[in-house]
Amino acid sequence: MRKPIDIETLWRLERAGAVSLSPDGSAAVCSVTSYKMEDNKGRTALWLLPTASCSPRRLTTGGEKDGNPAWSPQGDRIAFLAKREQDGRTDAEPQLYVIPAAGGEAERKSDFAPGIDDFKWMPDGKRIVFVSWVWPDAKGAREQAKRHKKFTDRKESAYVTSEAHYRHWDRNLPMGRVPHLLMLDLASGRVTDLFEGTGYELPRVDTCAAHFDISPDGRRIAFVHDPIERKRADHALALAEIHIASRRITPLTDDPRWSYDAPRYGPDGSSLACVAAHVGRRHTMPNRLAIRNDHGLWRMPGAGRDLDVDAPLRWSGDGASILFTAQERGRRHLWRQDLRKRAPEVAVQGGWVQGFDIAGSGSDEIITVAIDCASHPVQIHAVKSGAAKRLERFNYEVLSNVAIGETREVTVKGALGDAVQMFLTFPPRFNAKRKHPVMQVIHGGPYAASGDTWGYRWNTHLLASRGHVLASVNYHGSSGFGHAFADSIMGRMGQLELRDIEAGTDWLLKQRWCDRKRVYAGGGSYGGFLVAWMNGHVAPGRYRNYVCHAGVFDRVATFSADSYIQRPRDLGALYWKDPAKVLAQSPHTFAHRMRTPTLILHGTKDYRVPDVNGLAYYNTLLAQGVPTRLVWFPDENHWVLKPRNSRLWYSEVLDWVKK
Structure with missing residues (x-):
């Protein structure tokens, strides 16, 4: 008999990641x-997936x-990044390895002391262009190695900076270093810094290969950069092009009202596609295809x-269309923009397309997609002539013994009279004639969405495994419902979202299967902010208890976050210029009203919502005699990523709502 999913089963699932398709479309490789x-802990390996058969x-x-x-462009080799022990030497930083596609031993191809963050092949298959954080005043790989050794051997532990952006998510940005584009000759191992002495650098946030592209003839590289000398995370990015032979850099954009990213050359090199956002009009403006x-x-x-177009972009082989992913109403489809038409069309229906690649053209075109949905984790499919074929069976055996409940979608009338989407997850043996406890699971972001996707941190099937019905509202501010819907919460955070969530709860309370005495709400990040907000704005007793993970409690204290530059734009005020407006959007202002028991979970390495929020919220409830419990992870960031910590997290949450 199949059983509801439990935490041990969730962590036995294999998680397919990045997928890359061979130039001839005969095979894909994925992590x-x-x-x-x-x-x-986990281990990540590469798998080869032939597209003509399911024989991974x-x-x-x-x-x-x-x-x-x-x-490789020739399709005979696969490059990847790893930290390995080889030839009696263990990599201190990620290096580039190359393995024959037919199988064999992987060979280390780089020995660059600062390490490699991401890369792309040059069209000749003999060189690699890669991203690395380097000391901008150090010339040559040997000098970089000396600086790296000196830094790693230092005895001081302080982080010293004058930069405006100096940490991100759960790590400090490399002190005194900037992200450059470099070139590696695979035969000799010689490394050339393409930005050396120029003052140019790639964006410091989420630095990756999507920030640049190489022309089909291998002569030019298009890249994005912050054109302002003092770098900040909120600056508009400009587009430029470097001619490799001469190192001459040519600006391609000069309008600071627009921010560009994810450049991609067309097949013949005559056109360059990218995403562009008109941030001069509004900081929340979506990315458009340009x-x-x-x-x-x-x-x-x-x-x-x-x-809102997501990176990366991919051209079709004939240059007639561009493929990209974008959210729409709780799903993330793969879209195709035919350049002769006004609007894009769905090429592969979500679920949630997590990644894709394309090879060939016309009738020989083949697309690989990594896609999940509410009922299963990521699967890899090959799509040709509209027909999809699954290329692997990674979790088939494990899931064959698991009972997965039904997911439904309903619409409620929310704030401003707008129709608001709500997803429902039912326990496997749901009985509409019985009373079931109900839990609102509030997504973070806020520019994100609950949807037809599989989660590991707030897996709704696991949370429903003890008989609960889970509800997930895509409140105002959520992505995938158009710009006006997402932008509507600016300067009044908490107001419209609460009305939407409450409309969802009103709908739930009218269902005959809802146990009105056992209604709960939980959320993480912005969802945690909304849970804390609810504790000060919803009458005690409506929700039996709350779960607040990594939630904003104090807007002023959260100015210590890595996102401190962006948040005042969302709030519509700086706390020292308009303290009343900021405090009106901060849960701690309404602490005197908080009476609902709350479980608080937070990680010490959380730089997005620093843990001072969770500790202050816990202490505040304690001081007022409100039942509360703190689960504080000294080694986790904004998420809980270690298997045993995740097991503890789920057990604490499930036990709390049962209490």
């Missing part, structure tokens, strides 16, 4: 991470975190659809 609860083969076994796989030709003329196809 797959598997975890062992007893080891309290493990490609790498020697490393613990083999990632970022990419086929195309520049060789004459410097721009056009923006896709105006017929209010979509």
Whole structure:
């Protein structure tokens, strides 16, 4: 008999990640991470997936975190990043490895002391362009190695900076270093810094290969950068192009009202696609697809659809269309923009498309997608002529013994009279004639969405495993419902969202299967902020208790976050210029009203919502005699990522709502 999913089963699932398709479309390679609860860690390996048959083969076994796989242009080799022990030497930082596609031993191809963050192949298959954080005043790989050794050997532990942006998510940005583009010759191992002496650097936030692209002839590289000398995370990004032979850099954009990213050359190199956001009009403006030709003329196809275009972009082989992912109403589809048409069309229906690649053109075109949905984790499919074929069976055996409850979608009338989407997750043996406890699970962001996707941190099936019905409202501010809907909460955070969540709860309370005495609410990040907000704005007794994970409690104290530059734009005020407006959007202002018992969970390494929020919230409830419990992880960030900590997290949450 199948059983509801439990935490041990959730962590036995293999997690397919980045997928890359061979140039001829005959095979894909993807990263797959598997975890062992007893080891309290995971291992990531690469798997080869032939597209003509379901016969996956493990490609790498020697490393613990083999990632970022990419086929060579000739299709005979696969490059990837790893930290391995080879030839009696253990990598201190990630290095580039290359393995034959037919199988064999992976060979280390780089020995660059600062390490490699991401990369792309040059069209000749002989060189790699990669991203690395380097000391901008150190010339040559040897000098970089000396500086790296000196820094790692230092005895001082202080982080010293004058930068405006100096930490992100759960780590300090490399002190005194900036992200450059460099070139690696695979035969000789020689490394050349393409930005050396120029003053240019890649963006410091989420630095990756999506920030640049190489022209098909291998002569130019388009990249994005912050054109203002003092770098900040909220600056608009500009687009430029470097001619590799001469190192001459040519600006491609000069309008500071627009921010550009994810450049991608067309198949013949005459056009350059990217995403562009009109941030001069509003900081919340979505990314639109933009195309520049060789004459410097721009056009923006896709105006017929209010979509926020995600990176990366991929051209079809014939250059007639561009593929990208974008959210729409709780799902993330793969879209195709035919350049002869006004609006894009769905190429692959979500669920949630987590990644994709494309090869060939016309009738020979093949697309691989990594896609999940509410009922299963990521699967890899090959799509040709509209027909999809699954290429692996990674979790087939584990899930064959698991009972997954039904997911439904309903609409309620929310704030401003708008229709608001709510997803419901039912326990496997749901009985509409019985009373079931109900829990609102409030998503973070706020520019995110609950949807038709599989989660590991707030897995609704696991949370429903003890008989609960889970409800997830896509409140005002959520992504995938157009710009006006997302932008509507600016300067009044908490107000519209609460009305939407309460409308969802009103709908739930009218259902005959709802146990009105056992209604709960929980959320993380912005969802945690909303839970704390609810404690000060919803009458005690409506919700039996709350779960607040990594939630904002004090807007002023949260100015210590890595996102301190962006948050005043969302609030519509700086706390020293308009304290009343900021405090009106801060849960701690309403602490005197808080009476509902709350479980508070937080990680010490959380730089997005520093843990002072969770500790202050816990202490505040304690001081007022409100039942509360603190689960504080000294080694976790904004998320809980270690298997045993995750097991504890779920057990604490499930026990709390049962209490």
